[in-house]
Amino acid sequence: MYRLGKYRRTDKMSDLICENYSMLLVMSRFGIPVGFGDLTIEEVCTKNNVDVRTFLTVVNLLICGEKDPGEQDPGVLSIPSLITYLKNSHTYFLGFRLPTIRSKLIEVLDSSDSQISTAIIRFYDEYVEQVKRHMEYEEQTLFPYIDSLLAGKKDPFYQIKVFCMQHDQIDAKLSELKNIIIKYYSSGNTNELNSVLFDIFSCSGDLASHNFIEDHLLVPEISRLERNVRKK
Amino acid sequence: MNTKIHIAIAEPSVIIRGGIINLLRQIREADIYIIEIPDITQLEFMLCRYKSDVLIINPALVGYHAIHQMKHSPDLNQIRYVALHNALADPLTLGIFDENITIYDSAEQIKTKIVKLCHKEQSSEVKQELSVREKEIIMEVVKGLTNKQIAEKLCLSVHTVITHRRNIANKLQIHSPAGLTVYAILNKLVSLEDIQN
Numbered sequence: 001m002y003r004l005g006k007y008r009r010t011d012k013m014s015d016l017i018c019e020n021y022s023m024l025l026v027m028s029r030f031g032i033p034v035g036f037g038d039l040t041i042e043e044v045c046t047k048n049n050v051d052v053r054t055f056l057t058v059v060n061l062l063i064c065g066e067k068d069p070g071e072q073d074p075g076v077l078s079i080p081s082l083i084t085y086l087k088n089s090h091t092y093f094l095g096f097r098l099p100t101i102r103s104k105l106i107e108v109l110d111s112s113d114s115q116i117s118t119a120i121i122r123f124y125d126e127y128v129e130q131v132k133r134h135m136e137y138e139e140q141t142l143f144p145y146i147d148s149l150l151a152g153k154k155d156p157f158y159q160i161k162v163f164c165m166q167h168d169q170i171d172a173k174l175s176e177l178k179n180i181i182i183k184y185y186s187s188g189n190t191n192e193l194n195s196v197l198f199d200i201f202s203c204s205g206d207l208a209s210h211n212f213i214e215d216h217l218l219v220p221e222i223s224r225l226e227r228n229v230r231k232k
Numbered sequence: 233m234n235t236k237i238h239i240a241i242a243e244p245s246v247i248i249r250g251g252i253i254n255l256l257r258q259i260r261e262a263d264i265y266i267i268e269i270p271d272i273t274q275l276e277f278m279l280c281r282y283k284s285d286v287l288i289i290n291p292a293l294v295g296y297h298a299i300h301q302m303k304h305s306p307d308l309n310q311i312r313y314v315a316l317h318n319a320l321a322d323p324l325t326l327g328i329f330d331e332n333i334t335i336y337d338s339a340e341q342i343k344t345k346i347v348k349l350c351h352k353e354q355s356s357e358v359k360q361e362l363s364v365r366e367k368e369i370i371m372e373v374v375k376g377l378t379n380k381q382i383a384e385k386l387c388l389s390v391h392t393v394i395t396h397r398r399n400i401a402n403k404l405q406i407h408s409p410a411g412l413t414v415y416a417i418l419n420k421l422v423s424l425e426d427i428q429n
Contacts, residue, residue: 115424119417123410164281176411184418 006060009042009052016041020063025206029088030055030081051078058085061217062209077221079150083143086218089210090135097206098128101199108192116185120177127173131207134170138214146222154229160222169211171204178204237262237350240284242269242293243316248335252288252316255342262350284311286349288333291315296325303328312349362403369396371422374413 007016013036017023024034036044045052054077102124109117145158178200187193239256243249249268256264267282269275272293279287291299302308315321315332326332331345362370365386372382379397383390401407406415416422 115417116414118424119414123414126410173408173411176406176408177414179405180411180414180418184415 006064007041007056009045009056010040013039013041013044016059020059022206023059023062025092026055026058026062026085029085029092030058031084031088051081054078054081054085057217058082058213061213077217079146079221079225082213082218082221083146086210086214087139087143090139093203093207093210094128094132094135097203098131101196101203102128104192104196104199108187108189108196110187110189120181120185123177127177130173131170134168146225149222149225149229152229154226160219160226164215164219167211167215169208171207171211174200174204174207236265237286238265238267238282238284239286239288239346240267240269240279240282241316242272242275242287242289244270244272244290244293246270248316248318251335252342255339256346258339259343259347259350261347279308279311286312286314286346288314288316291317291321291325291329291332292319296328299325299328314345314349362400366396366400366403367421369393370400370412370416371426373397373409374416374422374427376409376427 013027017027017034027034030045030048030050032044032048032050036047039047041056042052045055057077102121105124106117106121109120141158142163145155148155178197181193181197181200185193241249241252243252249270253266253268256266267278267284269278275289275294289299299313302311303313312330313328315326315329316335317326317332318335331349333342333345337345368386369382372385377385379390379393382388383393386393388396400412404412404415406412413422413427417424
């Protein structure tokens with residue numbers, strides 16, 4: 001079945017995942033495991049203490065690339081749920097996805113030419129370091145700022161605008177690596193090389209959607225929250 | 233891969249917006265990033281927040297004066313403006329736009345118009361082999377020399393070095409020194425020992 005519309009709380013969770021397997025990642029970042037039988041999205045969310053509206057907004061935004069203005073009543077989203085999602089997503093990239101690609105790269109790079117492998121791994125490590133800094137900044141500066149906003153306190157020295165200005169596209173450099181390998185690297189290990197390339201392609205896509213959620217969901221919510229706290 | 237182009241579309245009708253986006257996605261000459269602006273009251277905010285290279289907008293929404301003002305505002309004057317009209321529009325208003333599209337244009341016509349605009353933007357982009365000079369510069373960049381040091385070593389002006397580096401980035405689509413290092417080693421321009429020294 002091909003769906004044009006958006007997913008609703010009464011749709012089956014299994015339909016959502018079977019039709020869009022990349023939503024598996026979203027589910028696990030909200031802390032929902034598979035094995036939910038025929039329950040609806042709402043039932044599965046309630047069972048796992050996840051705010052269903054936040055879950056659906058993220059899912060629909062990633063699938064359709066568009067927010068439904070009708071559903072965007074101020075304060076409808078649960079910011080703590082969204083933060084949990086983003087934090088888990090950071091753990092996933094830094095603790096699992098990026099290290100996995102690194103060990104696959106080491107395996108596939110021709111050990112006979114150590115110069116090339118060293119240069120590529122060094123490039124990759126620099127990149128991961130950059131992603132780490134990017135995510136640590138969010139964990140150490142942005143999220144605590146949001147926590148205090150939620151508690152009704154306004155930091156006079158920080159605004160979400162500051163975050164917007166320096167929030168860079170973290171997937172760009174990973175695409176660069178992919179381009180270099182595709183254009184200039186020749187190797188005998190075709191299957192293994194393809195597999196790591198597939199991983200890099202999908203990882204840079206995931207990183208881009210992670211940023212997309214921050215820019216299009218988190219930032220507008222936080223600027224609204226800032227305005228509310230200011231009014232008080 | 234081509235340079236990234238940010239195209240903003242200000243049009244309230246979801247059908248028209250969707251149609252244009254669909255066509256833009258078929259363009260392979262540029263890497264297009266789309267910013268949708270369904271709500272015209274958000275226009276300036278969105279344009280300031282997401283730096284756009286091209287704005288496709290229904291002229292009936294803004295009129296001559298607004299576009300004129302935007303073209304002269306320091307934040308928005310680098311944008312190329314494209315009128316997307318679905319009704320008769322007067323030539324004076326259309327004249328202020330850099331390009332205009334009607335909803336009855338064919339897919340090919342629309343794509344050609346957008347590609348032409350994108351190319352104007354990156355007229356400096358030339359796809360060819362690296363010159364000997366550019367290769368020399370890469371070799372110095374990967375050794376960690378600054379632009380100033382490279383300029384002194386190769387007897388060039390800093391300005392020339394910067395221009396060369398921009399051309400290298402455009403030709404190879406590699407923007408970081410670390411990326412250039414990998415390129416240089418893969419293409420045997422330098423060896424790892426050269427860099428470590």
